[in-house]
Amino acid sequence: MSDERDWDLFKQKLKVKTGIDLNEYKANQMQRRITNLMTRHNHKSYVEFFNSIENDKKAFADFIEYLTINVSEFFRTPEKFSELEAKVIPDLLAKSPKLNIWSAGCSIGAEPYSLAMILKDMTPSARHRILATDLDIEILNKAKAGVYNGNEIKNISTSRKSTYFNIEGDKYTVLDDIKSRIEYKRHNLLLDSFETGFDLILCRNVVIYFTEEAKDKLYRRFFAALKPGGVLFVGGTEAILNFRDIGFASYLPFFYRKPF
Numbered sequence: 001m002s003d004e005r006d007w008d009l010f011k012q013k014l015k016v017k018t019g020i021d022l023n024e025y026k027a028n029q030m031q032r033r034i035t036n037l038m039t040r041h042n043h044k045s046y047v048e049f050f051n052s053i054e055n056d057k058k059a060f061a062d063f064i065e066y067l068t069i070n071v072s073e074f075f076r077t078p079e080k081f082s083e084l085e086a087k088v089i090p091d092l093l094a095k096s097p098k099l100n101i102w103s104a105g106c107s108i109g110a111e112p113y114s115l116a117m118i119l120k121d122m123t124p125s126a127r128h129r130i131l132a133t134d135l136d137i138e139i140l141n142k143a144k145a146g147v148y149n150g151n152e153i154k155n156i157s158t159s160r161k162s163t164y165f166n167i168e169g170d171k172y173t174v175l176d177d178i179k180s181r182i183e184y185k186r187h188n189l190l191l192d193s194f195e196t197g198f199d200l201i202l203c204r205n206v207v208i209y210f211t212e213e214a215k216d217k218l219y220r221r222f223f224a225a226l227k228p229g230g231v232l233f234v235g236g237t238e239a240i241l242n243f244r245d246i247g248f249a250s251y252l253p254f255f256y257r258k259p260f
């Protein structure tokens with residue numbers, strides 16, 4: 001089988017089994033990652049590799065975890081979270097006392113839990129909605145469990161650590177009160193339909209391997225999913241150059257606002 005045919009068949013099989021369409025990801029980077037893994041396990045073709053893990057639940061879950069790269073941490077890029085807390089959320093609360101928020105590509109839950117802590121401190125008696133979604137079902141189970149190590153929580157202030165976690169040695173477990181504020185759901189940003197009416201959408205460090213077309217389409221769909229005045233918050237290397245074409249107004253670096 002030619003290399004191209006092998007890759008095409010592999011993509012087809014993966015799509016049928018998981019809904020993940022590698023045509024919307026940058027081919028070079030994806031092939032490099034998958035080839036590394038295959039060579040480690042001595043497989044000669046993508047299809048042979050796929051067949052070898054297809055019916056092994058653990059090996060398949062490990063592969064998806066490797067493919068989706070779910071490294072994360074609380075308050076990732078702390079200076080951006082400071083702006084979120086000092087400016088963006090107060091601006092949103094001035095318009096609506098109960099916020100509807102979506103953490104898209106939430107990975108281990110560090111992002112939605114960081115938000116829940118900020119909101120609990122700012123509006124102790126309000127009940128906002130935080131929807132947190134990811135493609136990877138295994139990572140959502142980790143998020144729901146809410147157990148972290150010292151490295152993942154290194155950006156959290158000492159007072160928040162002691163207020164919002166049960167601490168046993170190097171094991172930090174998010175308290176149930178914070179856990180209960182997050183609604184977790186499996187969702188593929190490149191395939192599934194979007195809800196609408198969000199005040200804030202976070203999509204950070206998710207699109208690195210998406211093609212330019214897939215990113216553009218995604219940002220337009222986020223725009224449609226926001227309320228007028230709503231904000232899209234992206235990762236520290238993911239500035240949207242054509243934000244005006246999409247309809248966003250200039251607001252703060254890495255935060256894009258839908259006009260009122």
Ligand SMILES: C[S@@+](CC[C@H](N)C(=O)[O-])C[C@H]1O[C@@H](n2cnc3c(N)ncnc32)[C@H](O)[C@@H]1O
Pocket residue numbers: 068069070071072073076104105106107108111133134135136139187188189190203204205206235
């Ligand atoms: C590096 S993590 C980012 C986590 C968090 N947003 C942060 O900034 O720390 C990227 C996450 O995006 C998810 N992801 C990748 N492609 C996706 C897709 N098409 N739909 C939904 N989630 C996706 C991965 O499963 C992974 O958990």
